[in-house]
Amino acid sequence: MKKRKERIDRGIKVRSSDIFALLSWREMLYLGAPRILPVVVCLVLPLVLGPYWQKVLLSVAVVALLAISWDILAQTGMVSLGQALFFGVGAYCAGAMNHYWNLSPFLTLPLATIMGAVICTLLLLPVLRLRGIYFSMVTLIIPLILVRVIEATKIFGGTEGLSGMTPLPSKWIELYLVLAVLLCVLFGFRRIMDSDYGLVLKGINDNDRSVINAGINIYWFKAQSLFFAGAIGSFSGAFMTHVYMFVGMPVFALDYSILPIAAAVVGGPGTLAGATLGAFILVPLSEALRGFGGLRIVFYGVFLVIFIVVLPEGIFHYIQRKYHQIERWVGVEK
Amino acid sequence: MTTSPILQTTGLSKNFGGVRALHNVSFDLRPGELLGVIGPNGSGKTTLVNLITRFVKPSSGTVTFKGKKISHLPPYKIVRLGIARTFQMVKPFYHLPAYKNMIIPLYSPRMKQLAGGKYGDRDAVALDLLEEVGFERDAHVAYKAAGALPQGYLKRLELAKAIALQPDLFILDELFSGLSLAEVASIVPIIEKLRMAGKAIIMIEHRLKELFRIADRIIVMNYGEKIADGSAAEVMESEAVKRAYLGAEDE
Ligand SMILES: Nc1ncnc2c1ncn2[C@@H]1O[C@H](COP(=O)(O)OP(=O)(O)OP(=O)(O)O)[C@@H](O)[C@H]1O
Ligand SMILES: [Mg+2]
Numbered sequence: 001m002k003k004r005k006e007r008i009d010r011g012i013k014v015r016s017s018d019i020f021a022l023l024s025w026r027e028m029l030y031l032g033a034p035r036i037l038p039v040v041v042c043l044v045l046p047l048v049l050g051p052y053w054q055k056v057l058l059s060v061a062v063v064a065l066l067a068i069s070w071d072i073l074a075q076t077g078m079v080s081l082g083q084a085l086f087f088g089v090g091a092y093c094a095g096a097m098n099h100y101w102n103l104s105p106f107l108t109l110p111l112a113t114i115m116g117a118v119i120c121t122l123l124l125l126p127v128l129r130l131r132g133i134y135f136s137m138v139t140l141i142i143p144l145i146l147v148r149v150i151e152a153t154k155i156f157g158g159t160e161g162l163s164g165m166t167p168l169p170s171k172w173i174e175l176y177l178v179l180a181v182l183l184c185v186l187f188g189f190r191r192i193m194d195s196d197y198g199l200v201l202k203g204i205n206d207n208d209r210s211v212i213n214a215g216i217n218i219y220w221f222k223a224q225s226l227f228f229a230g231a232i233g234s235f236s237g238a239f240m241t242h243v244y245m246f247v248g249m250p251v252f253a254l255d256y257s258i259l260p261i262a263a264a265v266v267g268g269p270g271t272l273a274g275a276t277l278g279a280f281i282l283v284p285l286s287e288a289l290r291g292f293g294g295l296r297i298v299f300y301g302v303f304l305v306i307f308i309v310v311l312p313e314g315i316f317h318y319i320q321r322k323y324h325q326i327e328r329w330v331g332v333e334k
Numbered sequence: 335m336t337t338s339p340i341l342q343t344t345g346l347s348k349n350f351g352g353v354r355a356l357h358n359v360s361f362d363l364r365p366g367e368l369l370g371v372i373g374p375n376g377s378g379k380t381t382l383v384n385l386i387t388r389f390v391k392p393s394s395g396t397v398t399f400k401g402k403k404i405s406h407l408p409p410y411k412i413v414r415l416g417i418a419r420t421f422q423m424v425k426p427f428y429h430l431p432a433y434k435n436m437i438i439p440l441y442s443p444r445m446k447q448l449a450g451g452k453y454g455d456r457d458a459v460a461l462d463l464l465e466e467v468g469f470e471r472d473a474h475v476a477y478k479a480a481g482a483l484p485q486g487y488l489k490r491l492e493l494a495k496a497i498a499l500q501p502d503l504f505i506l507d508e509l510f511s512g513l514s515l516a517e518v519a520s521i522v523p524i525i526e527k528l529r530m531a532g533k534a535i536i537m538i539e540h541r542l543k544e545l546f547r548i549a550d551r552i553i554v555m556n557y558g559e560k561i562a563d564g565s566a567a568e569v570m571e572s573e574a575v576k577r578a579y580l581g582a583e584d585e
Contacts, residue, residue, distance in 0.1 A: 199434065200441050209421070210421075210427075213421075215499065
């Protein structure tokens with residue numbers, strides 16, 4: 001007899017999907033846990049980690065932000081291979097403002113976030129009409145061009161970069177600032193992508209013809225998505241400038257483009273939460289593999305392949321399914 | 335008739351490489367008129383729709399809507415002026431419930447214009463519109479994923495998306511194809527109601543019998559050219575039409 005897997009919503013999911021969930025603690029917890037857990041993790045982790053892993057946590061948050069930024073673009077039908085562009089532009093904006101005008105990090109961070117978003121949007125505006133791989137190629141190339149421009153024109157310290165940036169007042173402010181931003185971005189944009197507005201953005205990816213056919217200018221909406229993604233990416237770059245107290249050409253490195261994509265794909269694209277989860281798994285994994293020296297990248301690659309083969313839907317989708325549904329094998333008639 | 339045409343095309347042509355998909359097509363349409371467009375497969379009917387709505391750029395010719403030339407505008411602006419079309423190949427968002435498929439047209443800037451800057455509760459409007467086209471409210475069909483709906487509902491969803499835009503001109507590309515007689519019979523009154531409300535309608539159809547019953551006027555296409563234009567009876571009498579349909583039409 002042939003069998004197929006049947007998936008049924010858990011009783012508690014059904015019970016907690018309307019207002020009566022408010023009458024029971026168990027059901028409230030079921031609804032609240034997925035939201036409370038990440039907040040608790042972000043509150044507690046900095047306290048329990050040693051100084052080395054606290055630094056790693058900063059990278060985790062930054063990669064998570066870049067992965068969310070990537071995922072927002074991808075959900076709008078733009079596959080970026082150049083998250084380093086957003087990261088680097090934000091980093092240089094903050095660095096320049098701090099270096100030349102001596103602005104405090106608490107000013108450079110928000111200013112660089114907005115400036116970076118504007119610059120990235122303007123840079124990519126001319127190629128919004130490109131589809132699929134053509135758009136991707138351009139995003140890959142622009143950061144590489146910017147590196148050469150900085151090298152050749154020697155602006156912003158040229159190959160030396162700019163150093164001696166003002167750090168944030170303490171490592172605790174660093175940690176909790178970036179984690180708070182991460183949580184706000186995660187929950188905020190999950191909400192936005194679930195709204196009618198988000199539906200239009202996702203519609204552009206699924207079937208842009210039907211969005212145009214509603215009288216909607218898809219390029220205007222794509223530009224907005226680009227602005228959001230640019231803002232998130234630029235913030236992460238600006239933040240790292242103040243953490244490293246340095247900004248230079250490495251901010252346009254390929255790592256900042258590739259790692260966020262890996263995180264989003266492994267974690268489960270299309271949810272933002274998956275992208276975040278992916279960063280929380282891949283970045284520490286990469287650190288843990290440091291002991292392997294030259295073979296590190298090999299092991300890392302093997303892990304990536306395993307994740308993708310075993311859970312092609314992404315880790316978050318898998319967990320979400322287990323949380324909401326029970327599965328059982330049932331026989332198929334005929 | 336005395337009213338001025340709502341839509342006018344003059345010398346519309348389109349070549350795809352060497353293929354002459356449409357050649358020198360001119361016609362006009364008055365408000366409240368239901369125009370049927372028929373012709374064998376590949377005769378250029380969908381191309382005509384694509385040129386009017388500017389999803390495809392004409393090689394030459396102009397389109398005038400409400401006295402204004404629109405053939406240079408991008409498609410989304412044409413929609414905002416009040417032309418809504420359905421697609422021959424319906425492509426809903428399969429994973430979304432049917433009523434969520436209505437959100438995107440309800441998000442249209444055209445809705446905002448018409449409603450004076452406010453959108454209202456889109457979900458409620460979506461459910462009302464779907465009920466209007468025959469999604470039984472009691473059976474909760476509107477809440478089912480679009481991917482799980484039979485073709486008949488998908489076509490009605492497509493029509494509801496056009497109605498949501500409150501256009502002055504509907505262009506329906508083979509709305510009836512793939513539907514049963516009963517399903518067609520249930521959609522016809524919806525279309526007649528739109529016409530009663532003074533909307534101009536262009537229907538591309540292969541289902542001649544059903545079309546002739548409701549159309550005021552028929553245009554016949556063959557090899558990208560308009561070969562006849564008139565009432566159903568006149569058109570079917572024409573020699574050119576008989577020739578085009580001999581052999582081509584054996585359904
Ligand atoms: N994008 C395109 N590129 C190249 N050729 C095209 C394109 N679109 C249509 N054609 C060609 O133009 C001609 C007219 O096609 P069209 O789709 O307008 O026909 P139709 O009358 O709608 O046919 P059907 O009844 O099958 O829907 C066909 O020969 C078709 O192959
Ligand atoms: Mg066609």
